[in-house]
Amino acid sequence: MTNIILASTSASxxxxLKKLALPFTCIAPTCDETPLAQESAIDLVLRLSQIKAQSIAKKYPDAIVIGSDQVGLLDSKIIGKPYTREKAIAQLLASSGKTVNFYTGLSVIHLASQQNITTYEPFNVTFRQLSLAEITAYVDKDQPFQCAGSFKCDELGITLFEKLDGNDLNALVGLPLIQLNQIMIRMGFNPLLIK
Known part of the structure; x- marks a missing residue:
């Protein structure tokens, strides 16, 4: 049995990951998620995904460790998790009627076979024109305080959008599952064949 660890405690x-029907455990990674000076959104999610996976892989070298991170880019500025009601409302007001570019980083590490693949998945979200009343009602109902961009697209957040543009909706939720499956196959761990 191949041991698979998701370097995250995110419920989403x-x-x-449960969609792959594989047994796995979740372990919280230890890392500073502060962006570096002049760091692009893509460089940030690649770096954080890898750091998260590495922090767990060091302790479990025989395991396949999966790390992921996500940020949005609005008007050339990185947006992340709001953490508070006020910041969630402000993020959604700023996003109203605009397209936000999301980048979800993915890092898969298997130290025992010296394999380490890190990539990212883009996904663009176009918000419809939103009123303050709609935004406030949404934030109070879905409480998206731990979500980059202040929405849960797999829940009530879907009502905020005019258009979604990307290859894998799972990436927007927080884990690029299509790419993860392809990487695992390349590494010799085909999810359909793992017992």
Missing amino acids: RKKI
């Missing part, structure tokens, strides 16, 4: 990522 856990739910997505």
Whole structure:
């Protein structure tokens, strides 16, 4: 049995990974998620995904460790998790009627076979024109305080959008499952064949 570890305690990522019907455990990674000076959104998610996976892989070298991170880019500025009601409302007001570019990083590490693949998945979200009343009602109902961009697209957040543009909706939720499956196959761990 191949040991698989998701370097995250995110309920959304856990739910997505369950779709592969593989046994796995979740372990919280230890890392500073502060962006570096002049760091692009893509460089940030690649670096954080890898750091998260590496922090767990060091302790479990025989395991396949999966790390992921996500940020949005609005008007050339990185947006992340709001953490508070006020910041969630402000993020959604700023996003109203605009397209936000999301980048979800993915890092898969298997130290025992010296394999380490890190990539990212883009996904663009176009918000419809939203009123303050709609935004406030949404935030109070879905409480998306731990979600980059201040929405849960797999829940009531879907009502905020005019258009979604990307290859894998799972990436927008927090884990690029299509790419993860392809990487695992390349590494010799085909999810359909793992027993």
